Amino acid sequence: MKVVVVGSGLAGVTVAEGLAADPLCTVTLVTSENQGYYAKPRPSQGLSLSDEAAAGILIKPFAAFANSIQRVTGVRVAQIHRAARYLQLSTDQQLPYDTLVLATGSSARIPPELEAQQGALLTLNALDDLLALRRVLRGGTRNTTTTRWAVVGGGLIGCELASDLHKAGAKVCLFHRASHLMECQLQEFQSEALAQHFDAVGVEVRLNETLNQPPAGFDATVVCTGFLPRTELARAAGLDTDKGIVVDGFLRTNDPHIVAVGDVAQVGGRLFPFVAPVRSQALWLVQHLLGQSAEAWKPPAFTPTIKVHGFKVPLANSGSKSPA
Ligand SMILES: Cc1cc2nc3c(=O)[nH]c(=O)nc-3n(C[C@H](O)[C@H](O)[C@H](O)COP(=O)(O)OP(=O)(O)OC[C@H]3O[C@@H](n4cnc5c(N)ncnc54)[C@H](O)[C@@H]3O)c2cc1C
DSSP states (O other), rough: EEEEOOOOSSHHHHHHHHHHHHHTTTEEEEEEEEEEEOOTTTTOOOOOSSHHHHHTEEEEEGSSSOOEEEEEEEEEEEETTTTTTEEETTTEEEEEEEEEEEEEEEEEEOGGGGGGGGGGBBOOOOOOHHHHHHHHHHHHHHHHHOEEEEEOSSHHHHHHHHHHHHHTOOOEEOOOOOSSSSTTOOOHHHHHHHHHHHHHHTTEOSEEEEESOOOOOOOOEEEEEEEEOOHHHHHTTOOBBSSSSOOOOBBBBBSSSSEEOOEEEETTTTEOOOOHHHHHHHHHHHHHTTHHHHHHOOOOOOOOOOOOTTTTSSSSSOOOOOOO
């Protein structure tokens, strides 16, 4: 079976490595990344790391992948030719497949009111983004001035980034359009404890603020306002898409030769953009494609861990201040 996997995030690499262990599979991994595999959650804690520790975020360079996986890196898939079953790459190369695995993940979402200023904004969605943020931070350190950062979005990634920038020595202001931080993950008393924690350590939090331009007086503005599954390739090829690529419980698209997995897959109307379900989907897909699992994929129970330095989410509303 000739399998082509698009994307070298958690989903794509897990599927490629799992299938490549089977001698009957020929696996090709195509990716626009050019360094290697890294755990995507690490960059939100990567500002405060030393250069040496930050280099360790890259878990496996592409050169260290097993030879049984053919790698086509630093290249975008431009088009899927479904009838003839091949991919058109941005390099003019063509890649034939029997089974195509779309693991194209998600990109950072910029809210419509800030889209016109996109060139003046930074995001944090990939290792290259982290490296760009570290360069801005280092600019300030070299000039021995403290950099001032605006972080837009008080969800999981925005709060983690604000906390890590602060730990790295930056002055940080966190803008959030809702009345509570991380309102999708935390109960109100927990959000309040988090806001108190930020206040105590010196991260300014501005709630109920919707920005329609980068705020003045900052060296950098990082937008952390959610993610968008990368569905363009699938949509252009006529696959069913909605919030993500629409798949059934077996991760099948409406083309019998194409499956989707990870952040980009919309299963039973839902996206599962977290490490635990993405890994679970990818491991399940390997078993299924190798004929070892006839049951549909079942989402695991999971709770994302919140990584704000020095903050532990209180479990009960004791009315006390946030724990140190
Ligand atoms: C900063 C940050 C912090 C996070 N923290 C947490 C956390 O604490 N806990 C948690 O559970 N989850 C967290 N997440 C979410 C989690 O990291 C993702 O759910 C998971 O990594 C998604 O993996 P994926 O393989 O589906 O997609 P991705 O990692 O996005 O990989 C997609 C791949 O597809 C490639 N690609 C896309 N389009 C093309 C194309 N046309 N041609 C070639 N290649 C292409 C990309 O280069 C990339 O390699 C975080 C995410 C971010 C961004």
